[in-house]
Amino acid sequence: MTRPATQADGLVWITGASSGIGAALARRLARQGWTVAVSARGEDALKALAAEHPGKIIPVPLDISDADAVAQAVDRIEAEHGPIACAVLNAGIYIPVHAENPDYQAYAKTFAVNLNGTAACVSALTGRMAKRRKGQIAIVSSATGVGGMPTASAYGASKAALINMAECLAIELHRYGVHIQVITPGFVETPAQDDNEFPKPFMISAEEAASRIASGLRSRRFEITFPRRFTLALKAIYALPRAWHIALVRRQTGWSKPPEG
Ligand SMILES: NC(=O)c1ccc[n+]([C@@H]2O[C@H](COP(=O)([O-])OP(=O)(O)OC[C@H]3O[C@@H](n4cnc5c(N)ncnc54)[C@H](OP(=O)(O)O)[C@@H]3O)[C@@H](O)[C@H]2O)c1
DSSP, X not given: OOOOOOGGGOEEEEXXXXXXXXXXXXXXXXXXXXXXXXXXXXXXXXXXXXXXXXXXXXXXOOOTTOHHHHHHHHHHHHXXXXXXXXXXXXXXXXXXXXXXXXXXXXXXXXXXXXXXXXXXXXXXXXXXXXXXXXXXXXXXXXXXXXXXXXXXXXXXXXHHHHHHHHHHHHHHHGGGTXXXXXXXXXXXXXXXXXXXXXXXXXXXXXXXXXXXXXXXXXXXXXXXXXXXXXXHHHHHHHTSOHHHHHHHHHHHTTTTSOOOO
């Protein structure tokens, strides 16, 4: 049987915590009394965040696309601060790809961070958690990972893979007492949305997203999804036969019109 981690089990590690959802979640969990190790590439932003909660937030600068650096960072966190009871693997990038003007590097960069980087974090954690017979890993995917969206063939593919990864881990690690969750947010107002040219229905703040995640982390649920009125409506569309939902998404997003020029 798995269970959510408690503060008595150790600390929380959040990747992608220099801004947006990760930073808001780090602040919220630190206010609740957790010790929180925070990672991202932006060292100055991590230090500024740590200064808001001295001793409770520990900056651990890291590029998750470097798997050796990830393994070393996890070793260092545990050696210096104790076991990682809960990891929120949140680091991610969004690069829109226009298929008529393809850019392989956008795919490569997206997969290197969102997919391979998350795999590096998972690889550094699951063995030690299985040995301890406890632990919690929440992987941040996206509502975009549930089905196709225009310009998301790199981002959406990486996020769909993370949903599958989390499902596989949940199946395998349950008997070792390791609690696996996947987080599928709709639109959240963060720097990641700056490159998104679409309407963003039901967009919520990073603080609201952090509040939903924090309460989801305390639950036994596999999926933490919000805002539910948006993500559940999207899932209903994706439950239709694929040809129908593809046509519907094309129409709703304006991609059924002929290209300009
Ligand atoms: N905003 C939304 O609407 C939305 C919706 C669904 C899912 N999500 C997901 O939520 C997560 C957080 O995104 P956000 O919206 O809060 O955007 P954000 O503010 O841009 O945060 C992304 C974080 O990831 C870090 N990061 C990027 N590349 C990294 C790397 N190679 N190694 C380590 N850290 C890296 C960034 O820090 P550095 O640049 O300093 O490294 C930053 O802290 C992402 O996985 C995103 O896909 C967001």
